[in-house]
Amino acid sequence: MQRRDFIRQAGAGALAGALGPSLAQAQAERTAFIISGFPAGGMGDQVARPLAEKLRGRYAPGVVVDARVGAGGRIAVDYVRRAVPDGMTILQIPSSPMTLYPNTYRKLSYDPLADFVPVCSTVNYAFVLTAGPGVPAEVRTLADYLKWVQANPQAATYGVPAAGSALHFVGMLLERHSGRKLTAVPYKGGAPLLNDVLGGQVPVSVSVLGEVMPYIRSGRLRGLAVSSAQRSPFLPDVPTFVEQGLADVVVQEWLGWFLPARAPRERVQQLNALVGEGLRDPALVDSLARNGLQPFHQSSEEFAQLVRGDLARWAPIVKSSGFTAED
Numbered sequence: 001m002q003r004r005d006f007i008r009q010a011g012a013g014a015l016a017g018a019l020g021p022s023l024a025q026a027q028a029e030r031t032a033f034i035i036s037g038f039p040a041g042g043m044g045d046q047v048a049r050p051l052a053e054k055l056r057g058r059y060a061p062g063v064v065v066d067a068r069v070g071a072g073g074r075i076a077v078d079y080v081r082r083a084v085p086d087g088m089t090i091l092q093i094p095s096s097p098m099t100l101y102p103n104t105y106r107k108l109s110y111d112p113l114a115d116f117v118p119v120c121s122t123v124n125y126a127f128v129l130t131a132g133p134g135v136p137a138e139v140r141t142l143a144d145y146l147k148w149v150q151a152n153p154q155a156a157t158y159g160v161p162a163a164g165s166a167l168h169f170v171g172m173l174l175e176r177h178s179g180r181k182l183t184a185v186p187y188k189g190g191a192p193l194l195n196d197v198l199g200g201q202v203p204v205s206v207s208v209l210g211e212v213m214p215y216i217r218s219g220r221l222r223g224l225a226v227s228s229a230q231r232s233p234f235l236p237d238v239p240t241f242v243e244q245g246l247a248d249v250v251v252q253e254w255l256g257w258f259l260p261a262r263a264p265r266e267r268v269q270q271l272n273a274l275v276g277e278g279l280r281d282p283a284l285v286d287s288l289a290r291n292g293l294q295p296f297h298q299s300s301e302e303f304a305q306l307v308r309g310d311l312a313r314w315a316p317i318v319k320s321s322g323f324t325a326e327d
Helices: 003-019 021-029 043-055 071-081 095-104 142-151 166-178 190-199 209-218 265-279 282-289 300-321
Strands: 031-036 062-067 089-094 116-131 157-160 183-186 204-208 222-226 252-260
Touching: 031 043, 031 071, 043 062, 043 089, 043 116, 043 252, 043 265, 043 282, 071 089, 071 095, 071 252, 089 095, 089 116, 095 166, 095 252, 095 300, 116 142, 116 166, 116 209, 116 265, 116 300, 142 222, 157 166, 157 190, 166 183, 166 204, 166 300, 190 204, 190 209, 204 209, 209 222, 252 265, 252 300, 265 282, 265 300
Parallel strands: 031 062, 031 089, 157 183, 157 204
Antiparallel strands: 089 252, 116 204, 116 222, 116 252
């Protein structure tokens, strides 16, 4: 046995011993499932599948990524809510279903604070206000764009991948704080939206950075503003909304892992530690960067505080917008 294999197995044995005999036995006999709310091949897979490989044989003998798609991630959330709380059914979900939806939907089948244990955040990512060929080539900044829509109100529309998403609210915040009338055009996903921005059918979009990054770098699209508090290291030439005078337009989404309520505390700690170790792997960091994702790992306690804080932050924004999500 090679030295690193010996160390790995010894570490797994120590963790199993710390879990106690019943949990260690369950871990040795079962497959863990990472439940993703979005289709295979998307952003979530860029995180879940490499981490599943790193968990396999250490957290459980088998670790499988299972996409439970639909309802903007709510189907996956509800599936994990009803799962046995033994730590073997893990929810991977963006922040919106856990912190935005409770403020936009009148009724949800789940309570993000009561029904789940926050395990850890994994990555975060920004959004980009992106202009395509439907906007004159001389429009290069946010100020240029706002001046253009004032002169061309019939073209003051922006595409978003889904109504009521965090990206939609970036557009709402832009409208409110810029004083320009802007109309959202919701799509069913980022791919059809990207096609229409590239084709000029919709002038601008609010898109996930990783989805438009290659096109901005190649010059086919123009990044007008990023939604993070600081410039993205992946698009350092694109200024933030804050830099361009809109200090209240700051939205950065995270991808997080949760277990059902009443999951064993030792399982939460074990999963958190193994994910954090995986996110420090230089090969994974490089892979994430190619997709516009930054590792963002917190302790369970820090992550729980983030979830509560984001829930509270969205409440007045949603209320003032008057927006209500519909199924």
